[in-house]
Amino acid sequence: xxxxxxxxxxxxxxxxxxxxxxxxxxDSAIYNLQWFRQDPGxxxxxxxxIQSSQREQTSGRLxxxxxxxxxxxxxxxxxxxxxxxxxYLCAVRQGSGNTGKLIFGQGTxxxxxx
Amino acid sequence: DAMVIQNPRYQVTQFGKPVTLSCSQTxxxxxxxxxxxxxxxxxxxxxxxxxxxxxxxxxxxxxxxSRRPNTSFCFLDIRSPGLGDAAMYLCATSRVRGSDTQYFGxxxxxxxx
Numbered sequence: 001x002x003x004x005x006x007x008x009x010x011x012x013x014x015x016x017x018x019x020x021x022x023x024x025x026x027d028s029a030i031y032n033l034q035w036f037r038q039d040p041g042x043x044x045x046x047x048x049x050i051q052s053s054q055r056e057q058t059s060g061r062l063x064x065x066x067x068x069x070x071x072x073x074x075x076x077x078x079x080x081x082x083x084x085x086x087x088y089l090c091a092v093r094q095g096s097g098n099t100g101k102l103i104f105g106q107g108t109x110x111x112x113x114x
Numbered sequence: 115d116a117m118v119i120q121n122p123r124y125q126v127t128q129f130g131k132p133v134t135l136s137c138s139q140t141x142x143x144x145x146x147x148x149x150x151x152x153x154x155x156x157x158x159x160x161x162x163x164x165x166x167x168x169x170x171x172x173x174x175x176x177x178x179x180s181r182r183p184n185t186s187f188c189f190l191d192i193r194s195p196g197l198g199d200a201a202m203y204l205c206a207t208s209r210v211r212g213s214d215t216q217y218f219g220x221x222x223x224x225x226x227x
Contacts, residue, residue, distance in 0.1 A: 009154075046216070
């Protein structure tokens with residue numbers, strides 16, 4: 001059974017700092033891995049999606065990497081801003097079938113202090 | 115413009131009183147999903163519809179049902195809510211089953227008294 005873990009559960013950093021969020025998964029047979037952002041009381045917004053054949057994806061100040069063999073992904077946020085404060089979730093799509101089922105981690109809650 | 119709309123945003127119900135949550139989409143997507151997210155936990159898939167084909171997750175309690183009367187709308191019915199059903203309920207859509215991108219609504223936060 002696939003399990004997705006995110007460490008740390010919470011992180012507080014001063015504005016301008018570069019930071020890394022971690023995601024690990026137990027079953028390497030995944031189709032892809034996705035990073036989402038969730039603001040308090042809101043739904044999820046997709047940030048980056050990495051296919052299983054890819055190593056990384058970049059969007060603006062965000063860079064996500066994937067090491068499928070070791071079951072790890074990182075989300076790198078450069079020059080953090082207070083507006084980056086949110087919960088970041090990673091989710092993997094399982095490697096078989098076509099249900100589109102996503103298995104989520106519990107998230108890392110980020111606070112960027114001005 | 116909102117693409118996945120959930121109503122209401124906040125719902126309070128009493129223990130054991132049936133409640134229905136609503137999701138609508140303007141994307142004309144074939145697949146609609148319902149996730150349950152309890153406080154500080156990961157979203158968990160309850161079920162999904164591929165067109166009119168209903169797919170229940172194995173560990174979804176019988177207390178949870180769903181209806182999809184047409185492409186645009188999907189409902190989550192909780193027949194007898196318990197205190198443990200208090201959560202954020204997230205609706206999502208994708209163009210096709212297995213599609214990489216799921217579009218999420220803002221969620222409905224359910225409180226059970």
